Amino acid sequence: VKFLAAVTLAADMQNLKTFVATAADAASSLNLSPNEVSRVELVTEEVITNIIRYAYPDAKGNAALCCLLDDTGRFVIEVSDSGIAFNMTSVPEPDLASDLIYRCIGRLGLHLIRKFTDDIKYRRQDNTNILTLTMSKVAAL
Amino acid sequence: MEITTKQESSVLVIALKGRMDAVTAPFFDKAFAGWVSSGSKDMLINLGSLDYISSAGLRSILSAAKQLKIAGGSLHLAALKDAVKEVVTLSGFYTILQISETEEEALQKLR
Numbered sequence: 001v002k003f004l005a006a007v008t009l010a011a012d013m014q015n016l017k018t019f020v021a022t023a024a025d026a027a028s029s030l031n032l033s034p035n036e037v038s039r040v041e042l043v044t045e046e047v048i049t050n051i052i053r054y055a056y057p058d059a060k061g062n063a064a065l066c067c068l069l070d071d072t073g074r075f076v077i078e079v080s081d082s083g084i085a086f087n088m089t090s091v092p093e094p095d096l097a098s099d100l101i102y103r104c105i106g107r108l109g110l111h112l113i114r115k116f117t118d119d120i121k122y123r124r125q126d127n128t129n130i131l132t133l134t135m136s137k138v139a140a141l
Numbered sequence: 142m143e144i145t146t147k148q149e150s151s152v153l154v155i156a157l158k159g160r161m162d163a164v165t166a167p168f169f170d171k172a173f174a175g176w177v178s179s180g181s182k183d184m185l186i187n188l189g190s191l192d193y194i195s196s197a198g199l200r201s202i203l204s205a206a207k208q209l210k211i212a213g214g215s216l217h218l219a220a221l222k223d224a225v226k227e228v229v230t231l232s233g234f235y236t237i238l239q240i241s242e243t244e245e246e247a248l249q250k251l252r
Contacts, residue, residue, distance in 0.1 A: 016162070042195050045162055045163060045197075096232070100207060100238070103233075109195065112231060112232065
């Protein structure tokens, strides 16, 4: 496993750009295609936005992002927060079959995360949510 | 994200440039509310210069499409770049929205 980049900042919408740029820079350093970098940006945005919106309903807190390259050459995004326990992997898929008027607006982010990753692992440890997302089909190495 | 608009007969053509994410999508929502209150019912969004969209942007587009449909109008998308097209496709939007390869093609459908 190779370390690429890490950043810890307040879970605030004004820091979203820095989180996403940190992951994008790490992905770009591996010579990924622009489309693959976009996928990394999207997965990072979706998980960080989730923390910003829901992890700290009554207080302020941080979000931590760490980008790694695993032994098989896949890009790994690890995100942690010390907010309320939330296991993203237990959320059901959205209904993508209904027509426009009834189409549900929620859970699209989670759906996209699942499409762009090979593996999502969640653990709760020392009052911290730790989410490890392994991107699929990274063309590095 | 930059938003520019032009009127093509009864159709409001909106061009989005840059990134439509959780920070910038609310600007679209606000602009959209203004277009609706000034009477626009048929809208075409040209995404030819949009490099990135996340679920926040998709939500804004879906919400706009619903509002226009309820008002008897419609929302069309055109000229999606690869990264945006991938996200829009995976979200199942091709079955609920009118999506064209070019702005011209979309305008022809709207006429």
